[in-house]
Amino acid sequence: MAEILTRIIGTGSFLPERVLDNKYFEKIVDTSNEWIMERTGIKERHVAEPNVASSDIATVAAKKALKSAGVKAEDIEVIIVATITPDMFFPPTACFVQKNIGATKAAAFDISAVCSGFIFGLTIADAFIKSGKYKNALVIGAEVMSKIIDYTDRNTCVIFGDGAGAAVVVPEKGNRGILSTNIHSDGNYAHLIQMPGGGTRNPITKEMIDKRLHYVHMQGRETFKIAVRAMEQSCLEALKQNKLTADDIDVVVPHQANKRIIDALAERLRIPEEKIIITVHKHGNTSAASVPLALDEAISDGRIKTGNHVLMTAFGGGLNWGSILLRW
Numbered sequence: 001m002a003e004i005l006t007r008i009i010g011t012g013s014f015l016p017e018r019v020l021d022n023k024y025f026e027k028i029v030d031t032s033n034e035w036i037m038e039r040t041g042i043k044e045r046h047v048a049e050p051n052v053a054s055s056d057i058a059t060v061a062a063k064k065a066l067k068s069a070g071v072k073a074e075d076i077e078v079i080i081v082a083t084i085t086p087d088m089f090f091p092p093t094a095c096f097v098q099k100n101i102g103a104t105k106a107a108a109f110d111i112s113a114v115c116s117g118f119i120f121g122l123t124i125a126d127a128f129i130k131s132g133k134y135k136n137a138l139v140i141g142a143e144v145m146s147k148i149i150d151y152t153d154r155n156t157c158v159i160f161g162d163g164a165g166a167a168v169v170v171p172e173k174g175n176r177g178i179l180s181t182n183i184h185s186d187g188n189y190a191h192l193i194q195m196p197g198g199g200t201r202n203p204i205t206k207e208m209i210d211k212r213l214h215y216v217h218m219q220g221r222e223t224f225k226i227a228v229r230a231m232e233q234s235c236l237e238a239l240k241q242n243k244l245t246a247d248d249i250d251v252v253v254p255h256q257a258n259k260r261i262i263d264a265l266a267e268r269l270r271i272p273e274e275k276i277i278i279t280v281h282k283h284g285n286t287s288a289a290s291v292p293l294a295l296d297e298a299i300s301d302g303r304i305k306t307g308n309h310v311l312m313t314a315f316g317g318g319l320n321w322g323s324i325l326l327r328w
Contacts, residue, residue, distance in 0.1 A: 005177025010069025041259020045161030045284030055096035058142035082117025115316025117288030141288035150215035161284030165292025183322035193317035255314035
C-alpha cells in the first residue's frame with residue numbers, strides 16, 4: 001500500500017512594488033553599495049507602503065497559492081501564518097487572512113519562529129496531515145520587516161525586506177511529497193537576534209522607545225558562524241534520514257539571509273551553486289517569507305521539476321533552524 005505523504009500542490013508569493021536599492025542607504029547611513037554587496041550580496045529589497053500590514057500581503061500570496069493549487073478557500077481546514085511582524089499582538093494575523101480569503105471552515109493561528117517560520121509551519125502542517133487531522137492546509141510566511149527596522153542602524157537596515165509566500169498542502173498516496181522534516185532550537189543564543197521591546201519583558205514606554213528597543217537588534221558576526229554550522233547539520237540530518245547523499249539533491253532552497261552564508265553552506269555540503277536557489281540579491285532577508293518566496297520563484301521559472309529532490313533549510317532568531325526534504 002502506497003504511503004501517504006504531504007504534498008505541496010500550489011504556491012504563491014507577493015512583493016511590494018516599492019524597491020530600495022543600495023544607493024538609497026548610502027544617503028541615510030554611513031555605508032556604500034560596495035560594502036553592502038561584499039558583506040551581504042544584497043542589491044535591493046522591497047518595502048511595503050505605510051498603510052500595508054502583514055495580513056494584506058499574506059492574503060495576496062494565499063490567493064495566488066489557492067489558484068495555483070485549484071483549491072477553494074472554503075475547503076481549507078487550517079491556516080498557519082509564520083510571522084514576527086503580525087498586524088497586532090492579537091488576534092492572530094492568520095484570522096485576518098482567513099476572513100480576507102473566505103476560508104470559513106479553517107482553524108487559523110500564527111507561529112513565531114523568525115526566519116525559520118515557514119519550515120516550522122510546514123512541519124506542523126505535515127504532522128496535521130499525516131495524523132489525519134486535516135486534509136487541506138495553507139501555510140504562509142509573511143513579513144513587513146521595514147516596520148521593525150531601525151533605519152539609523154547600518155548593520156540591520158540594509159539587510160531586511162518585506163514580502164510573503166504561501167503553499168497549499170494536501171495528503172497524497174505515492175512517493176511525491178515531504179519525505180522528512182527536522183526542526184531545532186537553542187535559547188542560549190536568543191540574545192543574538194531579537195527585538196527586545198514591546199512585550200512583557202520591556203513593555204511599551206517612552207523610555208523603551210527612546211532606547212530604540214522596539215527595533216531588531218542583531219549580532220551579525222556571531223550569528224553567521226552558528227547559522228552555517230546549524231544549517232549544515234540540519235541538512236546532513238535530512239540526508240541521513242532518507243539515506244541520500246548531497247549528490248542526490250537536485251535543488252536547495254535556503255533561507256535568503258546573506259549570500260556569504262548561502263555560499264558557505266553550499267561549500268560545506270559540496271553542492272554546486274547551480275543547484276542553489278538564490279534570491280537574496282533582489283529581496284534581501286524577508287525572514288519567514290524568505291523560503292516560500294524563493295520556492296515559488298523556482299517553481300514558476302521551471303528550476304524545480306517533477307521528481308526532483310528538493311531540500312529547504314532555514315535559520316533564524318530563537319535560535320531556531322531546520323530542514324525539509326521532499327520529492328517534487
